Amino acid sequence: MPTPHPGTPDNTAKPAKASAKPGKSGKASGKPLHIAAGVALAALTLGLVSWQASTASTDQPAAGAGAGAGASAAPRTDPAAELKALARRDSGDKLAVGRADAPVVLIEYSDFKCGYCGKFARDTEPALVKKYVDNGTLRIEWRNFPIFGADSEAAAKAAWAAGQQDRFAAFHAAAYADGSKEKGFGEARLMELAEQAGVPDLERFKKDMAGEQAAAALKKDQDEGYRIGVTSTPSFLVNGQPIAGAQPLDAFTAAIAKAEAAARP
Numbered sequence: 225m226p227t228p229h230p231g232t233p234d235n236t237a238k239p240a241k242a243s244a245k246p247g248k249s250g251k252a253s254g255k256p257l258h259i260a261a262g263v264a265l266a267a268l269t270l271g272l273v274s275w276q277a278s279t280a281s282t283d284q285p286a287a288g289a290g291a292g293a294g295a296s297a298a299p300r301t302d303p304a305a306e307l308k309a310l311a312r313r314d315s316g317d318k319l320a321v322g323r324a325d326a327p328v329v330l331i332e333y334s335d336f337k338c339g340y341c342g343k344f345a346r347d348t349e350p351a352l353v354k355k356y357v358d359n360g361t362l363r364i365e366w367r368n369f370p371i372f373g374a375d376s377e378a379a380a381k382a383a384w385a386a387g388q389q390d391r392f393a394a395f396h397a398a399a400y401a402d403g404s405k406e407k408g409f410g411e412a413r414l415m416e417l418a419e420q421a422g423v424p425d426l427e428r429f430k431k432d433m434a435g436e437q438a439a440a441a442l443k444k445d446q447d448e449g450y451r452i453g454v455t456s457t458p459s460f461l462v463n464g465q466p467i468a469g470a471q472p473l474d475a476f477t478a479a480i481a482k483a484e485a486a487a488r489p
Contacts, residue, residue, distance in 0.1 A: 283338040283339055284456040309464075310448065311365060319366040319387045322364055326357075326361060328356070330352070331367060332365070332459075333454050334457050335376050335458075336376060337373075340469055341470070342404075342405065346400060346401075347470070348473050352364070368380035379414065381442055382399075382433045383395050383396060384433070385430075386423050389428065391422055395417060395423070399417055414433065415430065463486070467479060
């Protein structure tokens with residue numbers, strides 16, 4: 225399924241520079257431990273130091289977009305462990321693929337209007353599924369993280385609604401097909417995508433994507449992303465280690481191999 229991406233995503237805005245720099249922790253710093261922990265978390269969260277060199281392969285919203293943008297994370301004593309613990313490993317999660325007990329979990333924060341997210345979906349994800357998900361090594365958990373306005377949010381809710389009828393993967397593929405995002409994600413278009421994805425009950429789909437459960441599921445994903453500092457899409461965690469943007473396949477295989485090795489008893 226991976227094919228060369230024919231176009232260039234339409235958003236190349238650069239993210240704001242990190243406002244916090246990691247400092248020394250412990251007694252030598254002279255700072256209270258809770259402040260040092262907060263700085264360490266800032267250094268590890270997705271929007272800051274580890275991702276600043278990767279902006280060429282992520283999409284960002286216009287300044288001020290996103291209700292949760294700028295939300296700060298609460299201090300934690302072990303930020304790396306907190307990021308790893310974001311893996312839900314819910315066997316009933318209809319927006320995830322792979323075994324709930326897989327040694328490696330890749331969490332993806334994405335937007336259906338994001339060009340680089342589409343690039344990852346077409347070029348990289350199918351290879352990861354074939355190589356790692358199918359043999360039980362990897363689980364991929366989706367997080368709806370719409371950052372480009374009303375169309376993005378509508379598509380996110382529609383994807384969730386398709387998932388309630390076990391058609392998330394097919395909807396995901398249809399929504400990320402070449403040229404799909406250029407058609408927009410109005411209601412008629414979302415119904416068309418649901419039909420393409422083989423959603424069996426379109427009336428239920430329409431009701432579900434407009435319902436409170438879809439909105440609550442979307443808010444849960446958004447709150448999680450904003451809390452840890454996600455500012456652009458796609459953004460990833462591989463057993464808690466951040467990867468920014470639609471990186472080459474080798475970047476993901478290296479991260480998965482490292483995470484798998486670390487997970488061994």
